[in-house]
Amino acid sequence: MTAQLLDGKATAAVIRRELAERIAKLTALTGRPPGLGTVLVGDDPGSRAYVAGKHHDCAEAGIASLRRELPADATQHQVEDVIDELNADPACTGYIVQLPLPRHLDAGAVLERMDPAKDADGLHPVNLGRLTLGVEAPLPCTPRGIVELLRRYEVPLAGARVCVVGRGITVGRPIGLLLTRRSENATVTLCHTGTKGLAWHVREADIVVAAAGSPGLITKDMLRPGAAVLDVGITRTEHGPAGDVHPEAAEVAGWLAPMPGGVGPMTRAMLLANVVEAAERNATAV
Numbered sequence: 060m061t062a063q064l065l066d067g068k069a070t071a072a073v074i075r076r077e078l079a080e081r082i083a084k085l086t087a088l089t090g091r092p093p094g095l096g097t098v099l100v101g102d103d104p105g106s107r108a109y110v111a112g113k114h115h116d117c118a119e120a121g122i123a124s125l126r127r128e129l130p131a132d133a134t135q136h137q138v139e140d141v142i143d144e145l146n147a148d149p150a151c152t153g154y155i156v157q158l159p160l161p162r163h164l165d166a167g168a169v170l171e172r173m174d175p176a177k178d179a180d181g182l183h184p185v186n187l188g189r190l191t192l193g194v195e196a197p198l199p200c201t202p203r204g205i206v207e208l209l210r211r212y213e214v215p216l217a218g219a220r221v222c223v224v225g226r227g228i229t230v231g232r233p234i235g236l237l238l239t240r241r242s243e244n245a246t247v248t249l250c251h252t253g254t255k256g257l258a259w260h261v262r263e264a265d266i267v268v269a270a271a272g273s274p275g276l277i278t279k280d281m282l283r284p285g286a287a288v289l290d291v292g293i294t295r296t297e298h299g300p301a302g303d304v305h306p307e308a309a310e311v312a313g314w315l316a317p318m319p320g321g322v323g324p325m326t327r328a329m330l331l332a333n334v335v336e337a338a339e340r341n342a343t344a345v
């Protein structure tokens with residue numbers, strides 16, 4: 060078997076075009092474009108590239124950019140001052156704090172200081188709580204991108220057994236909340252580095268989401284033939300960026316969202332969707 064490609068790059072391009080029409084209408088209606096803010100602390104080349112990609116997407120789609128950058132040794136107080144400034148800025152529809160933050164900073168306290176109505180990443184505790192309660196909230200971008208990609212390729216989700224590998228706050232922790240909603244109706248097992256018998260859990264799954272940040276962790280012998288496999292891991296190695304899914308997995312999987320070109324571009328597109336939805340909420344509230 061050779062897996063069918065879950066083409067996140069092409070799908071994200073379609074979504075950006077769909078969003079650009081809504082952005083043009085919003086801009087005409089309100090007299091100014093929606094604005095996305097980003098807070099980048101430090102010099103990590105990966106984080107810098109992701110933030111640059113987000114602003115590139117904004118420029119293409121007609122969203123204004125508000126970039127805030129702080130040095131790697133910024134204090135908690137300095138970061139929180141920037142959060143307060145973006146919370147108060149009417150030109151900022153929504154914003155994100157690029158993660159991970161340098162280790163000396165308290166990321167939880169930074170996220171909690173954000174105005175939940177401007178949380179374009181859906182990672183504020185209030186928004187994660189709303190998601191838990193089934194109340195409308197901005198959704199975390201990577202989990203939302205995964206659900207959207209599966210939906211557009213008609214990968215069956217209802218009743219599917221999903222194995223998520225990785226428990227980070229951007230993917231592993233929240234994705235179960237999305238996939239177990241009644242509208243998706245999947246059954247989710249969350250695995251991590253402490254899981255005993257990882258291969259057994261993965262082999263039980265119809266859908267595997269690999270988000271552990273461990274290159275080549277998911278090998279073809281671990282997979283149920285025909286499973287949908289989504290590679291979310293990115294590790295910088297001396298040979299370039301490596302995903303969590305071994306390339307030979309494509310021989311066994313039924314569908315594959317590879318890294319690069321799978322879930323990453325969908326994450327970027329879902330950030331734009333969250334900003335557009337926040338701007339639409341604001342426009343109807345006026």
Ligand SMILES: Nc1nc2c(c(=O)[nH]1)N[C@@H](CN(C=O)c1ccc(C(=O)N[C@@H](CCC(=O)O)C(=O)O)cc1)CN2
Nearest residue numbers: 109155156157158200229300318319320321323324326
């Ligand atoms: N505040 C947030 N921080 C982080 C998030 C997030 O959703 N919100 N996710 C990741 C980083 N990320 C977006 O911020 C992100 C990661 C990867 C991609 C992407 O398009 N990847 C490419 C490959 C790029 C490469 O080689 O590095 C792909 O998969 O095709 C986009 C966004 C952690 N931090």
